[in-house]
Amino acid sequence: MRFTKMHGIGNDYVYLDCVRQRPPADPAALARAVSDRHFGIGSDGLILICPSERADARMRMFNADGSESEMCGNGVRCVAKYVYDHGIARKPRLLIETGRGVLTLDVEVTGETVSRVRVNMGEPILKSADIPTTLPGDPPVDAPLTVGGVTFAATCVSMGNPHAVVYVGDEYFRAGERDLVAELGPKVEHAPEFPRRVNAHFVKVHSPGEITMRTWERGSGITLACGTGACAVCVAGVLTGRTGRTLLAHLPGGDLELEWSEADNHVYMTGPATEVFSGEWPG
Numbered sequence: 001m002r003f004t005k006m007h008g009i010g011n012d013y014v015y016l017d018c019v020r021q022r023p024p025a026d027p028a029a030l031a032r033a034v035s036d037r038h039f040g041i042g043s044d045g046l047i048l049i050c051p052s053e054r055a056d057a058r059m060r061m062f063n064a065d066g067s068e069s070e071m072c073g074n075g076v077r078c079v080a081k082y083v084y085d086h087g088i089a090r091k092p093r094l095l096i097e098t099g100r101g102v103l104t105l106d107v108e109v110t111g112e113t114v115s116r117v118r119v120n121m122g123e124p125i126l127k128s129a130d131i132p133t134t135l136p137g138d139p140p141v142d143a144p145l146t147v148g149g150v151t152f153a154a155t156c157v158s159m160g161n162p163h164a165v166v167y168v169g170d171e172y173f174r175a176g177e178r179d180l181v182a183e184l185g186p187k188v189e190h191a192p193e194f195p196r197r198v199n200a201h202f203v204k205v206h207s208p209g210e211i212t213m214r215t216w217e218r219g220s221g222i223t224l225a226c227g228t229g230a231c232a233v234c235v236a237g238v239l240t241g242r243t244g245r246t247l248l249a250h251l252p253g254g255d256l257e258l259e260w261s262e263a264d265n266h267v268y269m270t271g272p273a274t275e276v277f278s279g280e281w282p283g
């Protein structure tokens with residue numbers, strides 16, 4: 001089975017072109033196998049690029065533990081790059097079907113290939129069964145969340161997949177003997193408040209237009225970037241009055257530009273997409 005290794009600012013996945021080859025019988029098991037960084041290819045998960053009745057292609061995304069997610073921001077930028085560069089649809093504006101509907105993506109081409117992509121990520125979801133820390137009738141502003149004996153103020157936003165945003169100090173960003181994200185991330189992911197688990201983001205605000213964030217992803221653990229998470233952080237910042245509707249997010253793997261548009265209530269995310277290598281996976 002031919003695969004292509006791509007990443008969005010270090011959030012790396014194994015991509016299978018299921019437009020031109022048969023999809024795997026058990027994508028969850030394959031995601032676990034290829035994601036292993038010693039016994040497999042090494043990645044944060046597996047993404048299938050499939051035919052679609054209503055878009056240029058359809059994305060199915062599986063985390064490293066095999067769980068399927070509704071959406072992947074860094075992944076959908078790479079899907080658009082693959083679809084354009086490999087001739088499935090060479091258009092400046094692409095439609096990609098995802099678990100949260102058909103998204104519109106505008107590609108930036110450098111030479112013959114896509115270098116950056118602007119994604120219309122759709123509207124944030126502020127009330128859903130996935131993020132029940134939302135106070136009834138209110139947006140999810142600084143809801144109390146206690147994990148491992150530590151109580152946070154968590155603002156929860158769904159971008160089709162669930163996110164808990166926690167504002168923290170420098171101690172979450174200093175390399176030291178304790179990695180607080182590694183320590184607390186899994187506790188937030190599995191907190192009983194989240195029936196389908198949650199992606200956890202730890203955020204330091206520099207100014208109303210700039211933040212640094214680290215992520216513990218549902219189903220993959222610490223990643224170098226989380227696109228849907230950065231979108232959720234942009235929305236949470238507006239809801240809590242900490243940051244504005246246009247935001248520059250610094251993630252360990254690179255930067256993303258976010259905007260939560262007042263005009264259409266959609267969140268826009270702009271960032272790079274990179275193809276690293278391709279190969280053959282036996283079986």
Ligand SMILES: N[C@H](CCC[C@H](N)C(=O)O)C(=O)O
Nearest residue numbers: 069072073074161226227228
């Ligand atoms: N772990 C996430 C899916 C991948 C999201 C992230 N890699 C992104 O770029 O949005 C979840 O289970 O909801």
